[in-house]
Amino acid sequence: MPAYETASLAHDFKYGNRSSNLPRARGFHDTLFQKAVSLFGMATKPALCYCQDLKHVILIASASRSGSSWLANLLQESTQMLSLPGEFDPLLFLAQKTEPSGQAFSSDRLNRDCLDSYDREQLSLLLSWMSGRREPVNNLWRPGFRTVLDTAMRTVIQWPEYEFDVDHLLILARASLQNGRGKGPVEAMLCFLKELAREHGEWLSPYYYDLPYPMIRKAFPHESLPLGPPSSCGVIEEPPFIPCLPWRHSTARERGEQALIIKSPSNSYRLDFLQTLFPNARLSLIHVIRNPVSSISGLMCGWRHHGFFKHILEPESLDITGYSSPLLPWSKQWWKFDLPPGWKAYTHAPLEEVCKFQWLSANNSILEWARTQAADISYIQIRYESLVRSCKDELRRLCKFLNTDMDHGLLHSLEQDCLVMASAGISQDIRGYMRTVAESFGSCPALGEMEKNFRDAEMGLSHFHGSFWGKDAPLET
DSSP states (O other), X not given: OOTGGGGOOOOOOOSOGGGTHHHHHHHHHHHHXXXXXHHHTOOSHHHHTHHHHOSEEEEEEOOTTSXXXXXXXXXXXXXXXXXXXXXXXXXXXXXXXXXXXXXXXXXSOOOGGGOOHHHHHHHHHHHHHHOEEEOOOOTTOOOOHHHHHHHXXXXXXXXXXXXXXXXXXXXXXXXXXXXXXXXXXXHHHHHHHHHHHHHHOTTSOGGGBSSOHHHHHHHOTTOOOOXXXXXXXXXXXXXSBOOOOOEEXXXXXXXXXXXXXXXXXXXXXXXHHHHHHSTTOEEEEEEEEOOHHHHHHHHHHHHTXXXXXXXXXXXXXXXXXXXXXXXXXXXXXXXXSOOOTTGGGGTTXXXXXXXXXXXXXXXXXXXXXXXXXXXXXXXXXXXXXXXXXXXXHHHHHHHHHHTOOOOHHHHHHHHTOOOOOOOTTSOHHHHHHHHHHHHTTTTXXXXXXXXXXXXXXXXXXXGOOOOSOGGGOOOOO
16 A cells, blocks of 8 residues: 555544545545645655654744734745644644644644544645645746645635535646746736636635735725635635645755744644654754734734634624624634634624634743753744844844854844734734733733743743733633
């Protein structure tokens, strides 16, 4: 039996009719992935053992809207580290470790006992396939067939409600990307989305993608911003969706020698799981921290944005003041961003309390885990504000921590730097109001205690002595 078949990714989930399309999307992806594995010879022992053999893993952890995506984006061109083109979460779904339903799983937490050797093989194959680095963007970009495969595989998990003919999707992706060839990756992606919309309907909105809005408006002049989620059955990749990128895939030699960067805010609750997934790797934890007022107001704007849909709950589960509305039925069912342990206590809370809870929960989880693992990991804090103020100096400090150099890829990334997806589509009035509400937390004891914990942990994890929650800790349900 071929090695890939011993670690097949296609299985059925049985979580009710509402999520019935999600396993189908996983099956479409599996069909394309089997084709990719066959064409590119990935079904080898090194690929199946990638997670086990990795020597160094860099974990970027943060609360949502704290700048971790920006930092990960800056590091994607490094010639000394491997990255993923997007976040880690869709891979966990494809390996059947998560389900985007709050009823199927109690929270985003994954513990050590959630992993076995079979799971490690599945994730090894996926990480082997996807790891690499972003190539410099230029108008001479020529997407190859591997980019076509990547685009098709990503499309079927971005739009799980649609039943794609995978062979036709490959033909469509290849023709569209080649039509956009020589114009740059954004134009090529917009060309592909035009063909998708022409064949599959206007519900495939380009505004769910992390693409420049002016270019979307030019390519789709009659398209308006969507109001609700991109799917009624659940999402596998959280919007804004990652478009196809100029991406150079890793070689077997690079996978054997270079560190791998893993990033997702939900990984704040999966650090034990990740440590077990990479049993022989040295772990470097980069904790990205942002001022709580800015981060919480960013979360609030995100809840009002047309993206960031993450978990679909039972109908009428949410009554969050400032988000849920009888006029928008999806707003009483869809939870945005990460799902911390204890989330059920906040289904009827004001939006600002939900966002404060998300910020505090993620940062506390990171600090608690780092403290318990202080002898086995290396830990550094990167302040978002310092990254904005002196990006090059912060990257130099980070490179010293990682024992790497400021290579030409990082320098080029700095030259081309732009902040990744913020809250485009949210009016300045709403932003201002969210900022004002978040500023009312200025005297909140829990936020002050968390800032103290940040300072203690920065001095050394041995100085950090415990959770800020104390007796008020939310119950995990």
